Amino acid sequence: MSPWVIILLISVYFGVLMLISKLTADNSNDGFFLGKRNSPWYIVAFGMIGASLSGITFISVPGWVGNDQFSYMQMILGYVPGYLVIATVLMPVYYRLNLTSIYTYLEKRFGYHTYKAGASFFLVSRLIGASFRLYLVAIVLQYALFTKAGIEVPFVIPVLITIALIWLYTKNGGIKTIIWTDTLQTLFMILAVVITLWVIGNHYGLGLAGLADKVANSGYSQIFFWDGLDDKNFFKNFFAGAFMAIVMTGLDQDMMQKNLSCRNIKEAQINMISFSIVLIFVNLLFLSLGALLYIYAADIGLALPEKADELYSTIALDGYLGTAVALFFILGLIAAAYSSADSALTALTTSFCIDILNVQEKSSGVQIRMRKRVHLLVSALLVAVILIFHAINDDSVIKEMFTAAAFTYGPLLGLYSFGFFTQKSIADARVWIVVLAAPVLSYVLKINAADWLNGYEFGFEILLVNGALTFLGLLIIQRK
Numbered sequence: 001m002s003p004w005v006i007i008l009l010i011s012v013y014f015g016v017l018m019l020i021s022k023l024t025a026d027n028s029n030d031g032f033f034l035g036k037r038n039s040p041w042y043i044v045a046f047g048m049i050g051a052s053l054s055g056i057t058f059i060s061v062p063g064w065v066g067n068d069q070f071s072y073m074q075m076i077l078g079y080v081p082g083y084l085v086i087a088t089v090l091m092p093v094y095y096r097l098n099l100t101s102i103y104t105y106l107e108k109r110f111g112y113h114t115y116k117a118g119a120s121f122f123l124v125s126r127l128i129g130a131s132f133r134l135y136l137v138a139i140v141l142q143y144a145l146f147t148k149a150g151i152e153v154p155f156v157i158p159v160l161i162t163i164a165l166i167w168l169y170t171k172n173g174g175i176k177t178i179i180w181t182d183t184l185q186t187l188f189m190i191l192a193v194v195i196t197l198w199v200i201g202n203h204y205g206l207g208l209a210g211l212a213d214k215v216a217n218s219g220y221s222q223i224f225f226w227d228g229l230d231d232k233n234f235f236k237n238f239f240a241g242a243f244m245a246i247v248m249t250g251l252d253q254d255m256m257q258k259n260l261s262c263r264n265i266k267e268a269q270i271n272m273i274s275f276s277i278v279l280i281f282v283n284l285l286f287l288s289l290g291a292l293l294y295i296y297a298a299d300i301g302l303a304l305p306e307k308a309d310e311l312y313s314t315i316a317l318d319g320y321l322g323t324a325v326a327l328f329f330i331l332g333l334i335a336a337a338y339s340s341a342d343s344a345l346t347a348l349t350t351s352f353c354i355d356i357l358n359v360q361e362k363s364s365g366v367q368i369r370m371r372k373r374v375h376l377l378v379s380a381l382l383v384a385v386i387l388i389f390h391a392i393n394d395d396s397v398i399k400e401m402f403t404a405a406a407f408t409y410g411p412l413l414g415l416y417s418f419g420f421f422t423q424k425s426i427a428d429a430r431v432w433i434v435v436l437a438a439p440v441l442s443y444v445l446k447i448n449a450a451d452w453l454n455g456y457e458f459g460f461e462i463l464l465v466n467g468a469l470t471f472l473g474l475l476i477i478q479r480k
Contacts, residue, residue: 003149006330013334014165017181024177039179041267044258045275047182049190049282052255052275058189058332059136061283062290063308069222070291071232075460076283078241083276085242086250087269089420094256095265101354102256109419111428117435118415119355123348125408126254127378130344131385132404138162138386140313140333148317159386166345167379178343179258185335190282192332193289196312199321200292211292220291231459240406240460245276247409247463251416254347296320345382349375406463410442411435413463414470427477434473442466 064072094102103122107115141158201211215221225232249255262268293311297304305314315321316329352374353359359367415435418424442465446458458465 003145005327006144009327009330010334013331016184018168020180020184021177024180039258039261039263041262041271042274043183044179044262045271045278046186047179048255048258048271048275049186049278052249052279058192058286059140059312060309061286062293063311065220065287065290066294066304066308066311068232069220070284070287071223071225071237072287073223073280073284074225074232074234074237075241075244076280078238078243079245079279080242080276082242082245083249083272085246087272090246090250090416091256091259091268091272092265093420094260095268099260100360101351102251102253102260103351103355106415106419110415110426110431113428114415114426114431115355117431118412119351121408121411121435122251122253122351123356125405125412126252126344126348126351127381127385128404128408129248130348131382131389133344134159134162134382135386135389136309137333138390139310140317143313144317144330155390156383156387159383163379163383167375178346179261182258182343188328188335189332190285192328192335193285195328196316196321196325197285197289197292199325200296203296203321211288214295215288215291218291218295220294229455229457231457233459236459236461240463243413243463243467244405244409244460247413247467248405251409251412252347253351254344257347257350258343345375345378348378352378403460406460406466407439407442410463410466411438411470413467414438414474417467418471418474424475425479426474427479430477431474434470434477438466438469438473441469 061072093105097105097108099105101119103115103119106118138155138158141162142153142155145158146153197211201207204210204214206214224234227233259268259271262271289312293315294304296302297311297315300320302315302320305311313329313333316325319326349371353367353371357370357374359370362370411434415431418426442462445452445465446462449456449458
């Protein structure tokens, strides 16, 4: 497919996003941060699917199937109890306290230093997570726009293009724009997968039932793993999934900002529960696509790319499945990237403005100027982190993302657990020692676990250890 066709496709798509931004723009900080709490729950729920999946799911999950089969579903099943905890425990508190930033809860519960520590860990976590997601997209755009046209450009160019486009349509719209653009982007992402599955089905002369049988009878469809020493073990992944859902959604300003924009707590809870159910089937769709891509590659004698993350893009963009798949792949990729990155950019801006700069204490005009400067600064930071990750990454990006999340969200899990499930107060000024020590100790344990624990190796469940160490540290610094 010609790079000019891709450029035209991106331009039209971006034009639609700009139109949505113009129609939903609200330059007030109340509109930017929470959309004046007037978002329909069903629009929020559908859009959150795209934000939750992102470009990592779109590209990395199909590639992950090659080595790990459908083991990812064990974590997805764990999401359900995690989302129930969010809907029944966390969200009622957020609504009752009328929060804009969810980290102000920590100030009300413990004090100034705990509040700043929690917000800081979110900023680091979301900055890394958003960068991981955009990293994959920039790689594919570089290949589709430049490499296939025989043009050699440094990696920073597609990165700058990606971030600049997101910055342009989010700088005035805020969360209201994000909710509506996420809805459109979720639709395109799912359409891309459905079209690809349909074309593969035509290649084999199979309908939906036939494709399901082909996946089930392949060597890629195993979901449950019971070996206690295997990092794919069911219990490890299920409980890691439950707590990942809690920290990466319930303790994440990005995801909760959308929920807090709903009209009331009841609608927000319906949104969360319906979203959790649909997410199971959507992830199963992506894993099935991965299995079929590996089967198809073997049948046509295609050499697998060096990185599993590049499997879907190689088959789609090199014309193996036709022009329609290539076009929808680009649309789906852009949609996946923008649906997570635009909300991350808005959430990072919101948290930094409220939690670090305390803009709510300034005049209206000063608030808007500070918000716009922070929005630009966060965009620049995303570029920098993406380039750093590009220089060091050598594994599946989705694994890297969850590994990073286990270390950066662990202190948040410990802080909120201590706040919700105890009545104790702490020596607020000492909390920094605890939240910095817990991830370091967790990392030391993870890299030495095989020697210290008779061959046991930690996977994503290191998040639980990290949170438990934080909880224990808070007990140590409690006030009598």
